Amino acid sequence: MSANGLDTSARPHRSTWRHRTDGLTLARIGLVLLAGLLLGVIVHVAAIMGIPAQVPQTAYARIAAFGPDGRFNLLPKVVPGAEPLPMLDPAMMHAACRFDLAEGAVEIAAALPPPFWSFALFNAKGEAIYSLNDRTSGNGGHLDVLIITSEQLAMLRENPPVGLEDMIVIQTEERYGYALLRAFNGDPARETLLRTAMEEARCKTLPVE
CATH class of the missing domain: 2.60.40 (Immunoglobulin-like)
Known part of the structure; x- marks a missing residue:
């Protein structure tokens, strides 16, 4: 209990919140990077599949x-x-x-x-x-x-x-x-x-x- 009579034992420490926030931010960045990578793969495959249609006939x-x-x-x-x-x-x-x-x-x-x-x-x-x-x-x-x-x-x-x-x-x-x-x-x-x-x-x- 604190000096003013309030119980602070149930409150998370400020550093704990900071760690949680940092973890969420890193997770979101990771998901964005993964989504970008998957999108790049899809675009690459689509481009490769589309090449025969783009090549003019002899x-x-x-x-x-x-x-x-x-x-x-x-x-x-x-x-x-x-x-x-x-x-x-x-x-x-x-x-x-x-x-x-x-x-x-x-x-x-x-x-x-x-x-x-x-x-x-x-x-x-x-x-x-x-x-x-x-x-x-x-x-x-x-x-x-x-x-x-x-x-x-x-x-x-x-x-x-x-x-x-x-x-x-x-x-x-x-x-x-x-x-x-x-x-x-x-x-x-x-x-x-x-x-x-x-x-x-x-x-x-x-x-x-």
Whole structure:
């Protein structure tokens, strides 16, 4: 009992309250840190899971939406913000053909009208393997190409098809790829002619045994 007659035995000592308050503060800080850590983990996992959706499709994958493999499929007109493939010229008409050399060599033939057309070959990653145009084709403006692996070419030379010596032979070890035709489309009166030539372009598998 204190000097003024009050019983102070039941009152907690001031230092005891201080210890309790400090303990509660540390506990709260710990909970905040733990919550922050868990939130960081959740955000990290969500970001990792979302990466596949954010990665743009390769040109090889996107071409599949325009038609079956093994033939040239016309691509939609190039519109800003809605290009069927990257880096296409809106002044040109485009057609693409996907191929798989595991099924055999690929023969490409086209007779596109002037004033200008070009041909390019890409692997599945979108890297250019070969290109030429009507002025460098060396065949009177006609396109006649054989895409083939070195192993297939060795086998083909044992029994060469007719006209092999007149073809541009492109050797590659890339199994998957696509060919892209581009032709100047500046005259609306000739658009139907150009479209027909694109659709008649050949991109067919040539079995090699």
